[in-house]
Amino acid sequence: MDPLSDLLEGVRARMAAFCQAILDPPWALRIADGAALALATTLQGHAWVVPDDGEPVLMRTGDVVIIKGPHPYNVSDDPATVPDYVVHHDNRLTTMDGTDVTDALRLGPRTSGLTRDGSAIVASGTYQIGSDVTERLLNALPPIVLVPAAEAQNPVMTLLAQEVGRDGPAQEIVLARLLDIALVTTLSAWFARPDAQAPGWYRAHGDPQAGPALRLMHDDPAHPWSVEALAAKVGCSRAALARRFTALVGEPPITYLTHWRMALAADLLRSSDLTIETIAHRVGYANAFALSVAFKRIRGVSPRQHRAGDRPAAV
Structure with missing residues (x-):
């Protein structure tokens, strides 16, 4: 087995880890779920990933980012927009003062927002990692990995977009498996980029x-x-x-x-x-x-x- 496959062996999407948000500007979410790793993509519109101690990264439609946790960060329509809501573990949503609004903002299975016709749709999945083997992979990654749409688009991303809003038997399993494949293909695409500064073992x-x-x-x-x-x-x-x-x-x-x-x-x-x-x-x-x-x-x-x-x- 090659090193990347071994290091990814301990990464598995967890149940209820995948969700999408439908948003209208100005909007901003504070991500504080403590996940070791997150994968996000813009299905429509754009979004900024804004770390507390780093430069904002712009996601255009179809781009995919991998964000290394567990520190909180913002996702917004503009780096200057102040968050209204906080995303916690298991996709629980609160206002900034701690009021739980998960049910009030739920639009459907794994979908949240204030409107069904937002200008931006952001889909994301999170990973909780307890593997020393996989931490060797995390140590090789920058805080935010961005793969442009032209390099990230593949059948699994299309399937994720189609499946996220559906509900049915074993749907969470379907999404978890697709999310795992999306992570592998995104990492492979990033490592293959000339500017990726891939680790020596890769x-x-x-x-x-x-x-x-x-x-x-x-x-x-x-x-x-x-x-x-x-x-x-x-x-x-x-x-x-x-x-x-x-x-x-x-x-x-x-x-x-x-x-x-x-x-x-x-x-x-x-x-x-x-x-x-x-x-x-x-x-x-x-x-x-x-x-x-x-x-x-x-x-x-x-x-x-x-x-x-x-x-x-x-x-």
């Missing part, structure tokens, strides 16, 4: 030496890989692989492998009841002691502390 994916080495480590992290073994598999010298991999990815192969193993171990510690010994074997360590030494060195806490909830920022 740039290395297409390299004839570093790319296969990356896939080997992702496919079988428990294997006792060495630079020599990886080089033999990809058909080059040890020195050539080490030089090429480090130049593209930004760190030597075994350093990358160690960090990848630590992310996998961190997820298993938090999401399973497996013993530390079993987890050690799954991620390439001989026993629990060896994993604990490496985990404490990289993460600053022991595996037991991490499992108990003492969780510093992912590496």
